Amino acid sequence: MPDDNLIHLEVKRSWWDGSSKTACGLHVKRPEAVWTWFTSRTWCPTCKAADQAGK
């Protein structure tokens, strides 16, 4: 079960159902929750690494 307390990096969004796939392989239904930049929540380590690697 996904840990909703972590911030995940969205890597692909489905056009047909609005869900997103994250860098760590999760599927989330609310992409806006993924892109919560202004928060004190902790980044998912896998997604954070993928984000840094992609820049």
Ligand SMILES: [Zn+2]
């Ligand atoms: Zn993640």
